[in-house]
Amino acid sequence: xxxxxxxxxxxxxxxxxxxxxxxxxxxxxxxxxxxxxxxxxxxxxxxxxxxxxxxxxxxxxxxxxxxxxxxxxxxxxxxxxxxxxxxxxxxxxxxxxxxxx
Amino acid sequence: xxxxxxxxxxxxxxxxxxxxxxxxxxxxxxxxxxxxxxxxxxxxxxxxxxxxxxxxxxxxxxxxxxxxxxxxxxxxxxxxxxxxxxxxxxxxxxxxxxxxxxxxxxxxxxxxxxxxxxxxxxxxxxxxxxxxxxxxxxxxxxxxxxxxxxxxxxxxxxxxxxxxxxxxxxxxxxxxxxxxxxxxxxxxxxxxxxxxxxxxxxxxxxxxxxxxxxxxxxxxxxxxxxxxxxxxxxxxxxxxxxxxxxxxxxxxxxxxxxxxxxxxxxxxxxxxxxxxxxxxxxxxxxxxxxxxxxxxxxxxxxxxxxxxxxxxxxxxxxxxxxxxxxxxxxxxxxxxxxxxxxxxxxxxxxxxxxxxxxxxxxxxxxx
Numbered sequence: 129x130x131x132x133x134x135x136x137x138x139x140x141x142x143x144x145x146x147x148x149x150x151x152x153x154x155x156x157x158x159x160x161x162x163x164x165x166x167x168x169x170x171x172x173x174x175x176x177x178x179x180x181x182x183x184x185x186x187x188x189x190x191x192x193x194x195x196x197x198x199x200x201x202x203x204x205x206x207x208x209x210x211x212x213x214x215x216x217x218x219x220x221x222x223x224x225x226x227x228x229x
Numbered sequence: 230x231x232x233x234x235x236x237x238x239x240x241x242x243x244x245x246x247x248x249x250x251x252x253x254x255x256x257x258x259x260x261x262x263x264x265x266x267x268x269x270x271x272x273x274x275x276x277x278x279x280x281x282x283x284x285x286x287x288x289x290x291x292x293x294x295x296x297x298x299x300x301x302x303x304x305x306x307x308x309x310x311x312x313x314x315x316x317x318x319x320x321x322x323x324x325x326x327x328x329x330x331x332x333x334x335x336x337x338x339x340x341x342x343x344x345x346x347x348x349x350x351x352x353x354x355x356x357x358x359x360x361x362x363x364x365x366x367x368x369x370x371x372x373x374x375x376x377x378x379x380x381x382x383x384x385x386x387x388x389x390x391x392x393x394x395x396x397x398x399x400x401x402x403x404x405x406x407x408x409x410x411x412x413x414x415x416x417x418x419x420x421x422x423x424x425x426x427x428x429x430x431x432x433x434x435x436x437x438x439x440x441x442x443x444x445x446x447x448x449x450x451x452x453x454x455x456x457x458x459x460x461x462x463x464x465x466x467x468x469x470x471x472x473x474x475x476x477x478x479x480x481x482x483x484x485x486x487x488x489x490x491x492x493x494x495x496x497x498x499x500x501x502x503x504x505x506x507x508x509x510x511x512x513x514x515x516x517x518x519x520x521x522x523x524x525x526x527x528x529x530x531x532x533x534x535x536x537x538x539x540x541x542x543x544x545x546x547x548x549x550x551x552x553x554x555x556x557x558x559x560x561x562x563x564x565x566x567x568x569x570x571x572x573x574x575x576x577x578x579x580x581x582x583x584x585x586x587x588x589x590x591x592x593x594x595x596x
Contacts, residue, residue: 131238132230135513142520146563149527153556156531160555164274167384172278174334175315175414177445179272180349180389183328184546186319189390190330191452192445193283193412195292196438 233509236489248518250474255522255570256529257467262562263530264538267554269453273446275387280414282427283315283440297408299434303415306429310418314410316399320364320392327353327547333396341397345378349389349548366402374398382551389550415439463541471570475577490586500586507582511575519571523563531556 170176178190187194237244284303286295297314304312316333329350339345344362356362361373380388399405417426427439490503529535534553543549 130231131234135230135234139516139520142517142524145524146520149524150558153527153531153558156556163383163555164271166381167271167275167387168278170380170384170388171275173336174332174391174393175280175313176332176387177276177279177283177440179275179387179449180330180347180391180548180550181268181386181542182544182546183330183349183390183548184544186328188544189319189328192440192448193285193292196287196290 230509233506233513236506237510237513240485244514248514248521251514251518251570251574252522252525254467254471254474255519255566256525258464258471258570259523259526259562259566260529260535260537261464261467262566263526263556263558264535264554265453266559266562267530267557269449270557271386271555272449272453276445276449277442279442279445280313281417281420281423281442282415282430283445284413284415284430284434285438285440286412286434287436287438292412294405294409295412297410299437300410300413302433303413303430306426306433308418308422308426309415311416313414315412315414316396316405317411318399318403320402322354323365324363325353325355325547328390329392329548330390331392331394331399331402333399334393337393337395339377339395341395342372342374343377343394344374344398345380345391345393346376347380347388347391348382348385349550350392351376351379353390353548364402367404372398372402385550386552390548468569472573475574486582490582491591494586495591500583503586504579504583507578508575511578514578515571515574519567522570523566527556527558530554 177192180189182188182191284295284299286293286299295314300312300314303309313335318331320329320331321327322329327350346356346362351357354362356376358376358379360376362376363371363373365371374394380391380393394402400407415426415430417423423441423443427441430437430439493503493506494500529537531554534551539549
């Protein structure tokens with residue numbers, strides 16, 4: 129068997145694997161409707177506004193509800209000291225609210 | 230193609246190292262894209278059920294408690310369908326060093342002294358359903374609460390640090406007066422009128438800040454946009470490494486490769502043949518790395534729950550939700566990744582080969 133045939137076969141296997149992953153993604157997305165509905169039910173019933181990904185500080189736990197002075201909450205010109213605070217940019221709504229004031 | 234493969238096999242150590250680095254860069258870039266896109270899709274899908282408007286009261290630039298009279302005033306605004314004052318806050322558990330979010334649902338199904346908790350709380354506080362959980366109130370007194378329910382594990386992304394309790398217990402724990410609330414959730418009859426109602430609330434109560442559902446969703450759009458925040462830093466770091474790596478490749482060929490081109494030219498190969506060979510070489514290395522990197526990125530994000538990103542995202546948090554992301558993958562992401570990684574590398578391999586191929590074979594071999 130020629131080297132090029134082996135290479136082409138390996139590449140085709142790679143492409144087929146990616147196609148399988150895409151099929152898995154499509155299937156998982158369809159199968160997730162019950163999961164999403166459960167989460168949406170909790171958000172609706174408990175009137176939640178944010179996801180619980182960053183729980184270290186109140187303004188990273190609820191970025192959409194954070195104070196307008198969040199970046200300077202300890203003192204003027206204070207730097208962000210929570211790691212996840214540097215992970216996320218300023219919520220766009222906050223910027224708009226800042227302009228109104 | 231056979232000749233190109235033989236040529237690559239002659240330098241197998243160098244090329245294997247090249248492919249390993251390339252695969253790592255592609256899988257890192259792909260992981261960032263898959264992870265942020267899936268989180269953003271799930272967050273926006275789920276938070277589309279959040280309150281239409283949340284009204285906060287601001288005092289001296291900070292979020293303050295809301296008197297019940299504000300809710301009565303908002304109720305009178307034309308177009309408002311429902312006004313629900315919300316009671317919620319944070320509790321720092323000194324025993325385990327974790328922060329919890331305490332919420333009071335409007336229809337809490339359990340009685341006084343009972344709570345429902347998220348799965349993350351049971352992990353952090355090493356407890357389970359049926360156990361008692363101690364809370365220190367603002368008066369310093371310890372009150373034990375019985376865990377009546379643990380919220381479903383599949384909902385950890387939104388409920389991991391939640392503790393649900395009755396309004397009566399919440400007020401007793403934080404010594405909160407009866408007519409004070411944290412904020413107010415407002416629903417509007419006609420969704421087209423949300424902005425108008427928000428404007429009316431602001432003019433009626435100038436010390437308030439209405440937060441629209443759209444703003445909440447846009448917040449998560451911005452937080453998990455792979456083109457912003459630290460994810461952009463990770464992304465651009467990997468991209469810069471890739472640019473340096475391609476630049477190194479583009480800036481010149483090794484003496485061995487130059488000699489090979491000289492010999493090929495001397496044996497009658499045309500410049501176009503050499504460029505074609507180098508093109509195939511670039512395609513083979515970048516194509517293989519792209520396929521392997523893409524598969525690894527998918528497995529990392531959707532099967533291993535992006536475990537490599539966990540320390541970055543967890544930061545100083547004690548509670549970190551255990552979640553398996555729903556694989557939302559689009560052709561746009563794959564195409565972007567392809568154009569960012571495969572195309573520059575392939576082009577970068579052709580330029581120096583073309584330079585070597587157009588020079589005199591004798592000179593190429595002597596140099």
